[in-house]
Amino acid sequence: MAGVLDSLSPKLLEDGRVLGVTIIAILAITILLRRISQRFSSDYQFWKSQPWAGIRSELFSGTRAYFRSFFTVRDMVENGYHSYSTSRKAFVLPVFGGKPWIVLPKSSAKDLISRSDSELSSDDIHIEQLQVNYTLGPKGVHLMRVPLQFDVLRRQLTRKLPLLTGAVYDELDKGFKQYWGTDTTNWVEVEAFPTCLKLVTRAANRVFAGEEICRNEDFLEHSKQYTQGTVFASMALRLIPKVLRPLASPILLLHNNQHFRVCARICVPVVQERIRNTKAKQTDESFEWEPPVDALQWLVEECINTEDPKELDPVLITRRLLLLNMVAIHTTSISITHAILNVNTFEHSEQVIASLREECNRLLGENNGVWTKAALNDALRLDSTIKESMRCDDLEPFSTGRMVVHPNGIDIETSTESSLHVPHGVTLCLPSHGIHRDPEYYYSPLEFRPFRFSEPREVFLKSQKELPREQSSASDVQGSIKQTALDLKTTALVTTSDTYLAFGHGRHACPGRFFAAQEMKLMLAYVLQNYDIEKLSEKPPSTMLMGTNVPNEKAKIRVKRRA
Numbered sequence: 001m002a003g004v005l006d007s008l009s010p011k012l013l014e015d016g017r018v019l020g021v022t023i024i025a026i027l028a029i030t031i032l033l034r035r036i037s038q039r040f041s042s043d044y045q046f047w048k049s050q051p052w053a054g055i056r057s058e059l060f061s062g063t064r065a066y067f068r069s070f071f072t073v074r075d076m077v078e079n080g081y082h083s084y085s086t087s088r089k090a091f092v093l094p095v096f097g098g099k100p101w102i103v104l105p106k107s108s109a110k111d112l113i114s115r116s117d118s119e120l121s122s123d124d125i126h127i128e129q130l131q132v133n134y135t136l137g138p139k140g141v142h143l144m145r146v147p148l149q150f151d152v153l154r155r156q157l158t159r160k161l162p163l164l165t166g167a168v169y170d171e172l173d174k175g176f177k178q179y180w181g182t183d184t185t186n187w188v189e190v191e192a193f194p195t196c197l198k199l200v201t202r203a204a205n206r207v208f209a210g211e212e213i214c215r216n217e218d219f220l221e222h223s224k225q226y227t228q229g230t231v232f233a234s235m236a237l238r239l240i241p242k243v244l245r246p247l248a249s250p251i252l253l254l255h256n257n258q259h260f261r262v263c264a265r266i267c268v269p270v271v272q273e274r275i276r277n278t279k280a281k282q283t284d285e286s287f288e289w290e291p292p293v294d295a296l297q298w299l300v301e302e303c304i305n306t307e308d309p310k311e312l313d314p315v316l317i318t319r320r321l322l323l324l325n326m327v328a329i330h331t332t333s334i335s336i337t338h339a340i341l342n343v344n345t346f347e348h349s350e351q352v353i354a355s356l357r358e359e360c361n362r363l364l365g366e367n368n369g370v371w372t373k374a375a376l377n378d379a380l381r382l383d384s385t386i387k388e389s390m391r392c393d394d395l396e397p398f399s400t401g402r403m404v405v406h407p408n409g410i411d412i413e414t415s416t417e418s419s420l421h422v423p424h425g426v427t428l429c430l431p432s433h434g435i436h437r438d439p440e441y442y443y444s445p446l447e448f449r450p451f452r453f454s455e456p457r458e459v460f461l462k463s464q465k466e467l468p469r470e471q472s473s474a475s476d477v478q479g480s481i482k483q484t485a486l487d488l489k490t491t492a493l494v495t496t497s498d499t500y501l502a503f504g505h506g507r508h509a510c511p512g513r514f515f516a517a518q519e520m521k522l523m524l525a526y527v528l529q530n531y532d533i534e535k536l537s538e539k540p541p542s543t544m545l546m547g548t549n550v551p552n553e554k555a556k557i558r559v560k561r562r563a
């Protein structure tokens with residue numbers, strides 16, 4: 001066997017090298033041709049007239065900035081923010097794998113989020129970024145234009161969160177015991193990010209896909225691979241000229257289609273049974289079956305309500321379920337891993353952990369030892385710690401992306417006195433990374449201060465308790481108390497604003513954030529109450545993948561179950 005391998009290896013290596021060089025050559029020529037064609041495009045004057053971030057005075061400066069953006073887009077946003085955003089000017093951001101984006105100043109936020117979908121679209125960005133017509137099968141665009149899977153988030157998931165808290169906790173309990181262990185005497189080494197990814201996939205799918213699917217290890221693994229494969233394939237496809245994409249996509253998606261088939265094998269029978277039972281229940285109320293409380297069930301009902309038989313294709317419904325996974329899992333697991341690492345590498349971690357544990361114990365004491373939605377709402381310190389971690393370690397350096405879809409372009413306000421005309425097809429966004437670390441909006445912005453958002457709320461609540469009764473019942477005092485309480489509520493994790501953009505802002509702000517916040521708070525509370533984590537001397541450096549701030553895959557932590 002070894003002999004056969006020995007004789008094959010040099011040839012394989014040689015073939016591999018030739019293939020590698022060919023791919024790189026095709027990519028380089030493609031990118032060069034694209035940049036030349038951009039020079040002669042009708043938008044050229046627009047791009048030329050704008051200030052650019054990341055450009056150095058060197059030969060082929062634009063092309064080199066485009067390549068550099070793969071690793072340094074975050075720094076480019078930061079530099080552009082200081083050079084232009086703070087003076088209320090827009091700037092151009094080179095973005096690897098596509099056209100550049102226009103980064104607007106914060107002063108444009110109000111105008112940006114108030115525009116209708118016929119002027120500025122967020123769907124078109126997802127369709128383009130994910131190359132959905134190739135990566136999501138023949139109905140990829142349909143899945144995004146008729147997003148039944150996302151409608152259930154807005155119509156059902158958030159409303160039903162109180163019913164789901166117990167199920168998510170139950171799944172986290174099982175998952176933590178499996179992935180972090182139950183050893184109360186010895187420290188056990190675990191990989192922080194991969195285990196959080198599994199935990200989030202499992203807990204979220206208890207709510208998305210139900211008990212049966214969420215515990216299937218094959219589903220957990222292949223749905224993860226499917227998401228990662230889709231992101232990778234879409235990035236590669238964007239680098240290839242449009243005419244060649246139909247030829248390249250079957251090769252690029254070979255593995256991904258296999259992952260999809262495994263997920264479909266697991267999900268399709270469950271979906272078929274759900275459709276059968278739901279229809280039977282709709283025709284005969286006495287049919288003995290209780291509809292499960294999960295997103296798959298709401299999705300099936302939503303598909304039946306369309307009265308379009310094509311929507312009842314179980315493979316299509318599986319695709320919708322996997323799309324939910326795609327938007328929900330990595331975002332949440334990256335954010336919660338950062339939070340766990342930030343708490344445990346923070347200079348004053350002992351005091352913070354003690355304070356968080358005190359909050360958890362107090363709230364559980366008031367709620368018969370069970371986490372409920374109401375108890376989680378009162379967990380101000382947990383909420384603030386996660387929010388602060390997401391401010392310091394923002395997932396992406398820009399946010400609230402919208403593509404100009406009005407055929408004549410739009411005039412967008414950059415300040416009260418000036419506006420910018422942006423042509424059709426250009427993508428706009430806000431520099432969240434710069435805003436999140438601007439001392440004008442956050443004192444000591446580079447410091448991780450876990451209770452930054454909860455301290456003012458706790459101080460206010462304490463002052464309310466101490467206010468003499470006759471004073472607190474006066475109507476003008478009550479009015480001002482109500483106003484202060486409302487103002488302070490806007491500092492909650494799920495509240496978006498033009499200075500807190502981790503979940504975007506406006507009509508298209510993340511509709512899953514209420515669920516994500518509940519899941520992350522439960523996870524952090526579970527870790528604090530059930531595990532000790534050996535303090536790390538410093539936070540392992542993150543990996544920056546095209547600006548996405550991914551926790552170090554290899555970073556290990558040592559954990560011990562609390563007795």
Ligand code: HEM
Nearest residue numbers: 122150327328331332335400503504505508509510512516
């Ligand atoms: C910590 C976790 C999460 C983060 C940081 C996050 C962040 C974001 C951001 C920045 C956007 C773009 C918003 C905008 O353009 O204004 C977004 C959109 C979206 N998110 Fe999340 N998200 C998270 C979790 C989730 C979860 C758990 C779900 C589903 C249950 C979800 C579903 C969606 C959907 C469907 C959209 C598209 C909304 C639209 O275009 O109208 N997200 N998310």
